[in-house]
Amino acid sequence: MSQICRKRRLQAGVDAAAGPVRYRKSPGFDGLLSRDQDAMKRYSVFAVAREAARYHSGWERAWASPEPKRKYDVIIVGAGGHGLATAYYLGKNFGITNVAIIEKGWLGGGNTGRNTTIIRSNYLQDPSAAIYEKARSLYETMSQDLNYNVMFSPRGVMMLAQTQHEIRGYQRTAHANQLQGVETRFISPAEVKKLVPIINLDGPRYPVLGALWQPRGGTARHDAVAWGYARACSDMGMHVIQKCEVTGVRSEGGKVVGVDTTKGPIDCDKLGMVTAGHIGTNAAMAGFRLPVESLCLQALVSEPIKPCMDVVVMANTVHGYMSQSDKGEMVIGGGTDGFNNYTQRGSFHHIEETVRALVETFPMVSRLKMLRQWGGIVDMTGDRSPILSKTPVEGIFVNCGWGTGGFKAIPGSGWAMAELMAKGHSPLTEEFSMFRFREGRFIDESVAAGVAH
Ligand SMILES: Cc1cc2nc3c(=O)[nH]c(=O)nc-3n(C[C@H](O)[C@H](O)[C@H](O)COP(=O)(O)OP(=O)(O)OC[C@H]3O[C@@H](n4cnc5c(N)ncnc54)[C@H](O)[C@@H]3O)c2cc1C
Numbered sequence: 462m463s464q465i466c467r468k469r470r471l472q473a474g475v476d477a478a479a480g481p482v483r484y485r486k487s488p489g490f491d492g493l494l495s496r497d498q499d500a501m502k503r504y505s506v507f508a509v510a511r512e513a514a515r516y517h518s519g520w521e522r523a524w525a526s527p528e529p530k531r532k533y534d535v536i537i538v539g540a541g542g543h544g545l546a547t548a549y550y551l552g553k554n555f556g557i558t559n560v561a562i563i564e565k566g567w568l569g570g571g572n573t574g575r576n577t578t579i580i581r582s583n584y585l586q587d588p589s590a591a592i593y594e595k596a597r598s599l600y601e602t603m604s605q606d607l608n609y610n611v612m613f614s615p616r617g618v619m620m621l622a623q624t625q626h627e628i629r630g631y632q633r634t635a636h637a638n639q640l641q642g643v644e645t646r647f648i649s650p651a652e653v654k655k656l657v658p659i660i661n662l663d664g665p666r667y668p669v670l671g672a673l674w675q676p677r678g679g680t681a682r683h684d685a686v687a688w689g690y691a692r693a694c695s696d697m698g699m700h701v702i703q704k705c706e707v708t709g710v711r712s713e714g715g716k717v718v719g720v721d722t723t724k725g726p727i728d729c730d731k732l733g734m735v736t737a738g739h740i741g742t743n744a745a746m747a748g749f750r751l752p753v754e755s756l757c758l759q760a761l762v763s764e765p766i767k768p769c770m771d772v773v774v775m776a777n778t779v780h781g782y783m784s785q786s787d788k789g790e791m792v793i794g795g796g797t798d799g800f801n802n803y804t805q806r807g808s809f810h811h812i813e814e815t816v817r818a819l820v821e822t823f824p825m826v827s828r829l830k831m832l833r834q835w836g837g838i839v840d841m842t843g844d845r846s847p848i849l850s851k852t853p854v855e856g857i858f859v860n861c862g863w864g865t866g867g868f869k870a871i872p873g874s875g876w877a878m879a880e881l882m883a884k885g886h887s888p889l890t891e892e893f894s895m896f897r898f899r900e901g902r903f904i905d906e907s908v909a910a911g912v913a914h
Pocket of ligand 1: 574577579837867
C-alpha cells in the first residue's frame with residue numbers, strides 16, 4: 462500500500478466504510494497487525510464458548526505491562542482518558558506508535574474513573590462547541606472503533622432553568638448551538654415533566670421554568686473508555702506503564718529530552734502532560750507555571766432501584782445532578798470544595814447540600830440509601846475552558862483544565878491533542894493555548910461549565 466493511501470486510511474479510521482485499519486507496530490515488533498481482526502479472534506463467539514467451558518482461565522491480558530524502554534518518540538504522562546486517547550490517535554491518525562503512556566497509579570484511576578459520566582456538547586462559545594461536539598460524535602462510534610463496548614447511551618441530557626436569568630442564558634445557548642450545528646433546544650416545564658415523571662416542578666425554593674435539552678447527549682461507562690483505549694494502544698505496540706511516577710522533566714537548550722521516573726530515566730523527543738489536577742506539579746518540574754487551580758469535586762451513588770429515570774438531569778441553580786446507571790443506582794454529582802486541595806475526598810457539607818438540592822428536585826430521593834461517596838482532583842482554569850497547548854519548553858505539550866467536565870471531551874481532546882503533537886498545530890486547539898490568559902483571549906464558559914459537568 463502506498464504511503465499516501467495508507468495515511469488516508471489511517472485518517473479515515475472512524476469511517477466504517479474504510480474497513481479495519483492496520484497499524485504499524487513499534488520497533489521491536491514484526492510486521493503489520495490488524496487490531497480489529499486480532500480482537501475479533503480473541504473475542505469471537507468460539508472464544509467465549511471455549512473460555513466458558515474452561516472457567517475463563519485462558520483469556521489473554523487485554524493490555525501488556527512492559528518494562529519501560531530507554532527511549533520513546535513520545536511520552537504521555539497520565540493514563541486517564543485524555544492521555545490514552547491522545548496516544549491512541551497519535552497511532553491511529555499519524556502512525557506514531559513508539560509511545561509510552563506513564564501512569565503513577567492504575568489506568569483510569571484518576572478523574573476518568575471517578576466521574577459521573579455525563580456527555581454533552583451544549584457549550585456557548587464556538588471553539589468549545591467544536592471540540593465537545595467532535596468528542597460527542599466520536600462517542601457515537603467509539604465501541605465499534607475500539608471494538609470494546611463503552612456502553613455509550615445517548616439518552617438525552619437536560620439542564621433545568623430555575624431562574625429568569627437561567628432561561629435567558631439557556632435560550633441564548635440554544636440559539637448559539639443552532640448556528641454551531643449542535644442539536645439542542647429549549648423545552649417547556651410540561652415537556653420536562655413528560656421526559657422525567659419523577660421530577661417536582663414546584664420546588665420549595667426554585668420552580669422548574671424550562672430546560673436546555675440535548676437529545677443526543679448521554680452517558681458512557683467511564684472505566685470501559687479507559688480500558689478500550691488502553692487495549693487499542695497496547696495492540697499498536699505502545700507501552701502502558703502503570704505504577705510509575707514521573708518525578709522530573711529533563712530538557713537541554715530549551716528542548717525536552719526526557720523524564721525521570723520511579724522506574725528510572727526515560728528519554729523522549731516529545732512529551733505530553735495530561736494529568737488533570739496534578740498538572741501544576743508536572744509543569745513545575747518542567748520549569749513553567751499554568752493558570753490552573755486544583756480542587757476536589759465529589760459524587761455519590763445510591764443503592765440500585767428499578768428503572769425510574771431514563772435521561773440525565775442537571776439542576777445548576779440548586780446544584781445537583783442525577784442519572785440512573787445500568788445497574789439501577791442513582792448517580793449523583795455535587796460541587797467542588799471552596800479551597801484548593803489534593804485530598805480526593807471532599808468536604809462533608811457538600812454531600813448535605815447536594816442531597817438537599819436533589820430532594821427538592823426529586824422528592825423520592827429522600828427514601829434512598831446512599832452506597833458510596835468519593836472525590837477527584839479537578840483542574841480549574843479562570844475561564845472554565847481547557848488548555849491544549851505548546852509550552853515554553855520545546856517538545857512539551859499540555860492538555861488540562863477540563864475541570865468538572867472533561868469526561869465528555871475525551872475522544873475529541875485526544876484527537877486534537879494528537880494532531881497538535883504530531884503536526885505542531887490543530888484547528889481544534891488553536892483557541893485553547895495556555896498563552897490566552899496573558900493575552901486576554903478568554904473563552905468564557907462559566908455558564909456552561911462553571912458548576913455543571
Ligand atoms: C466527581 C467527579 C464528577 C465528574 N463528572 C463529570 C461528568 O459527569 N462529565 C464530564 O464530562 N466530566 C466529569 N468530571 C470531570 C472528568 O472526570 C475529568 O475532566 C476527566 O476525567 C479528566 O481526565 P484526564 O485524563 O485529564 O485526567 P485523569 O483521569 O485524572 O488522569 C490523569 C492521570 O495522571 C496521573 N498522574 C498524575 N501525576 C502523575 C505523575 N507525576 N506521573 C504519572 N502519572 C501521573 C494520575 O494518576 C491520573 O491517573 C467529573 C470529575 C469528578 C472528580
